[in-house]
Amino acid sequence: MIDTQQxxxxxxxxxxxxxxxxxxxxxxxxxxxxxxxxxxxxxVLILVVAFALFGNHLAAWSNEEMDFxxxxxxxxxGAPSWxxxxxxxxxxxxxxxxxxxxxxxxxxxxxxLIGAGIAVIVGTLYGATAGYVGGRTDAVMMRxxxxxxxxxxxxxxxxxxxxxxxxxxxxFLGIGLISWLEMSRIVRGQTLSLKNREFIEAARATGVPxxxxxxxxxxxxxxxxxxxxxxxxxxxxxxxxxxxxxxGLGVQEPLTSWGALISxxxxxxxxxxxxxxxxxxxxxxxxxxxxxxxxxxxxxxLDPKDR
Amino acid sequence: MFGxxxxxxxxxxxxxxxxxxxxxxxxxxxxxxxxxxxxxLPPQVLANLNAKYGLDDPLWLQIVHYVWxxxxxxxxxxxxxxxxxxxxxxxxxxxxxxxxxxxxxFAAAVIFGVSLGVTAAIRQNSWIDYLAVGTSIGAQVxxxxxxxxxxxxxxxxxxxxxPGGGWGGPIYWIMPVIALSTSFMASIAxxxxxxxLEVLGSNHIRTARAKGLPERKVILRHALKPAMLPVISYxxxxxxxxxxGSVVVDMYFSTGGIGRSFVDSALNRDYAVMMGITILVGALxxxxxxxxxxxxxxVDPKIRY
Numbered sequence: 001m002i003d004t005q006q007x008x009x010x011x012x013x014x015x016x017x018x019x020x021x022x023x024x025x026x027x028x029x030x031x032x033x034x035x036x037x038x039x040x041x042x043x044v045l046i047l048v049v050a051f052a053l054f055g056n057h058l059a060a061w062s063n064e065e066m067d068f069x070x071x072x073x074x075x076x077x078g079a080p081s082w083x084x085x086x087x088x089x090x091x092x093x094x095x096x097x098x099x100x101x102x103x104x105x106x107x108x109x110x111x112x113l114i115g116a117g118i119a120v121i122v123g124t125l126y127g128a129t130a131g132y133v134g135g136r137t138d139a140v141m142m143r144x145x146x147x148x149x150x151x152x153x154x155x156x157x158x159x160x161x162x163x164x165x166x167x168x169x170x171x172f173l174g175i176g177l178i179s180w181l182e183m184s185r186i187v188r189g190q191t192l193s194l195k196n197r198e199f200i201e202a203a204r205a206t207g208v209p210x211x212x213x214x215x216x217x218x219x220x221x222x223x224x225x226x227x228x229x230x231x232x233x234x235x236x237x238x239x240x241x242x243x244x245x246x247x248g249l250g251v252q253e254p255l256t257s258w259g260a261l262i263s264x265x266x267x268x269x270x271x272x273x274x275x276x277x278x279x280x281x282x283x284x285x286x287x288x289x290x291x292x293x294x295x296x297x298x299x300x301x302l303d304p305k306d307r
Numbered sequence: 308m309f310g311x312x313x314x315x316x317x318x319x320x321x322x323x324x325x326x327x328x329x330x331x332x333x334x335x336x337x338x339x340x341x342x343x344x345x346x347x348l349p350p351q352v353l354a355n356l357n358a359k360y361g362l363d364d365p366l367w368l369q370i371v372h373y374v375w376x377x378x379x380x381x382x383x384x385x386x387x388x389x390x391x392x393x394x395x396x397x398x399x400x401x402x403x404x405x406x407x408x409x410x411x412x413f414a415a416a417v418i419f420g421v422s423l424g425v426t427a428a429i430r431q432n433s434w435i436d437y438l439a440v441g442t443s444i445g446a447q448v449x450x451x452x453x454x455x456x457x458x459x460x461x462x463x464x465x466x467x468x469x470p471g472g473g474w475g476g477p478i479y480w481i482m483p484v485i486a487l488s489t490s491f492m493a494s495i496a497x498x499x500x501x502x503x504l505e506v507l508g509s510n511h512i513r514t515a516r517a518k519g520l521p522e523r524k525v526i527l528r529h530a531l532k533p534a535m536l537p538v539i540s541y542x543x544x545x546x547x548x549x550x551x552g553s554v555v556v557d558m559y560f561s562t563g564g565i566g567r568s569f570v571d572s573a574l575n576r577d578y579a580v581m582m583g584i585t586i587l588v589g590a591l592x593x594x595x596x597x598x599x600x601x602x603x604x605x606v607d608p609k610i611r612y
Contacts, residue, residue: 266456
């Protein structure tokens, strides 16, 4: 869970740091580098991304091939082994778990990044507009966010997936649809504190149109909060997708994701094929861990309060 | 305060109506009707069925009927897949189960989370603090659908202590409650710890200590209440996530709550049941966030409402 309290504190700090002479970014970089957990997590993330991008070149089997010598006897013959090229073992259909994990990693990371990306774009623009325009527009826009936040989105998302058919694009759309709400609130809050500052006033006085002020002058100043929030949002998006895939409503075969693999592994662990659960779970956990640590490290670097 | 509650209700009711109308329209937009079967029905039978369920009325009239049925009679209509069961019966069968382990999980998460957080804050940088911080970070990456299989693996398959699923006496409650509450407990502990640390550093606590109050009294009387504010504001989103998590618990432990009915109806395309549950959950969410806001306003004397 993202702690809203801390996000607001961060927003306040980013707004006030501008005033001082030294760039908060240079400070932040130094503090981030000193944060061991965050740096290690960053390395882990890079490794996971490399695994997703280049893992296929290491795999001895493609993710669509079935190893007929193992098929149906996964518990006896499908265990991880170097000899037959199934580094992570196989599932009951004889599919290579290594290449399936690579594929699952690709899908899950993509969902996370796209979900967070939609949140960044929509949430920032929406929040900045509401905050900058203010007045009745602001009230209506934020009321709408309140209303949408009150809707049990996971249920609505499943409803959407069932009605319009399960597809990747629907999944992205559905996850992206809800992810921007909290972001827009935080961005609006910071925009409110930015919009009465001198440089905005100067821009307005020289006749810069409102939309240009938002894009050129407000949004760049929101970057710190948005970056931290987006980093913390990626794991949440991955969690949402995994949740839906775990229920069997997410990505469809032959595509797979961490959630789908974990679900399969959890379903078959009674038969002694523990590796089916262990490997996807391992990647899932270290990635989420790493994202949370990097996000926290980024926040602490930008908002150094003793917590 | 009363006016505040009224004003909040004025937002809550349109929200709920919007949810009902949107889900109705979504259902209407779905390809195929409720009586689309593999073997097509004779046109006359289909027409009769449509007439019986009012499906040949204009759309707005159907919406009005549906909303009126819910508002006036609390009636979500018949199930489309099981003609002998109404949505109400399906919900009534599962809801008590969900409520039981949901309430237990919520209570467990709040009680243990707050105690852990407060203890960690009082003994900052002691082993208990590190333990609390460590577990709370660990639990964040162990959502319920990861916890559930791990718990079954340990307690059912390896140790054989607990039944792996089903619903009966309290022994069946243990794993669902642990699976559902752990990550919330961790989040609550984390939030409590950081806000408690902030409160403990504030002036009124120094005053309380300076006038010689025993430490226990300082914590319980003066620090706990203001430190609870962020926790209370977290309870709203936590409730939503928890009710979503109950779907996993129902699926994995076969507890038979409404989450199970929801996923089954999603897979069977039983739109009436899906909508009924979505609306019920939406209503609960809205009601709960209202309660949380009122609680917040009551605890925080600075708030203006």
